[in-house]
Amino acid sequence: MTKIAVNACTGRMGQALLYAIDRNPQVELTAPLLRRGHKWAGEPVNRQFPEINSKILLVDDLSAVADQVDVLIDFSLPDYSIETAKLCAELKIPMVIGTTGFSYQQKQQLIELSSQAPMVLAPNMSVGVNLTLKVLQLVAKAIGHDSDIEIIEAHHRFKKDSPSGTALRMGESIAEGLGEVFSELAAFDRCGKDAVRRPGSIGFSAIRAGNIVGEHTALFAMSGEEIEITHKARDRQTFAQGAVRAAVWVSKQTAGHFDMADVLGLDELFGGVN
Template sequence: MKVGLFGANGRMGRVLIEALDLSDDAELSVATVRDDSPWVGLNVGELAGIGKKEIDCSALSSLSGSDADVMIDFTLPSVIESNLSWCVENTMPVVIGTTGLNDEQLAALDEAAKHIPIVFAANYSVGVNLMLSLVRQAASVLGETADIEITEAHHRFKQDAPSGTAMAIGEAIADELGRDLKTCAVYGREGKEPERDQGTIGFATVRAGDIVGEHTALFADIGERLEITHKASSRLTFAKGAVHAAKWLYGKQPGLYSMVDVLNLKL
């Protein structure tokens, strides 16, 4: 199967090049960068640090619908709508790992999914998606009495906060408890505040160094607490998950899918 990349020069783009190089049944067929990027024409293997390969980075404007069977997009929210438009125009399935999307961009995602199959996930790690199932179980038992806090840590370059994965964890917990995360989330505490409202879900964010990704869901009651934690040590974990999703997506009907569908998890 031929897999194409949007944003090949990004942090995840480079790791996706490596993941596709390691795959036995999917191959990188095209790797795009912005038209004005200095990376246009650079060999993808040299870009990813894995030795010279047969493909060079190409300008986004030269991308053709015959270049790939599935595209993968781990770029930026600012270009997600134009990338989706191209995929719809070319009836191209796409795996999207871009986080930090606003309501308008999420609406564009929903609209595109009426025409093409899309896998959209905040995190493509198998462990994180299993964690989403585990936090639901914990919430169903402890959620009415425990205080719930979500902490996450990432590298200094990550722009959105809290992370998309932290928000997905919060959404899973809130959904299990019949709450609206938009009204019950607390994103920061400072100074003297009233006693904690047990119905809230708190978020705390760390940005430092080269932390790949750490997430913890804390359920704290009087006398005991439960912590469910996932730590990623390599972005290759996410890239391999995205490649797996691309292979799963090929041939599917239009619709918006998640890693729950890809991994056949029961939430």
């Protein structure tokens, strides 16, 4: 049985992970983690989260329970994820990171840390989203140069980063299919009187409203026809269950940097399409 720690367990995704682990007989919650000095430390997890059956104690120090952890799942904030990744590298604890909003430098730092302990780093843990990324790559390879490409995403009103990490990863997959450099194609800001579409660009639009869990659409608009590829998440358990699946997988790996395509074996499924 895989023993799992959940970082930032009081957040939206943290609570979803507690529930997913609690209901999965193949894994065990051994370290629901709080920030250092949190007033709930030492209390049973089910006292603060009654829907959880486990009575494991909430903890605020990973080092103190490291021998009880096979893998840590982190959905927090970029700086906190980096801090946690450094400690996991030191303790040789594999990680699954679903945090978004990392800078390029922070992503490189995480990849370097993965040389000390295995790490799955993915902006979206959904099986459906990761299948969509492969499909987008194939579509872009076939018709991308003949299309105007736009990515539209929608999330709840409290989401901090924009565009979402998933939207950016969709753009990267499309750029890979085109054989282009993503940073040279991305168009994030079109406003004012001179906002004509730049030929060959990938445009981004973000909606923040209500309690939308996550919706992403890639539009390929050609002369006379359009293709839309959409993924809609209706429940955060979709992401939580994917993260737990990744945790079980990465706990068996040696040091290195992986993504959900590795976890799901999508390269083999799609014949190694690049």
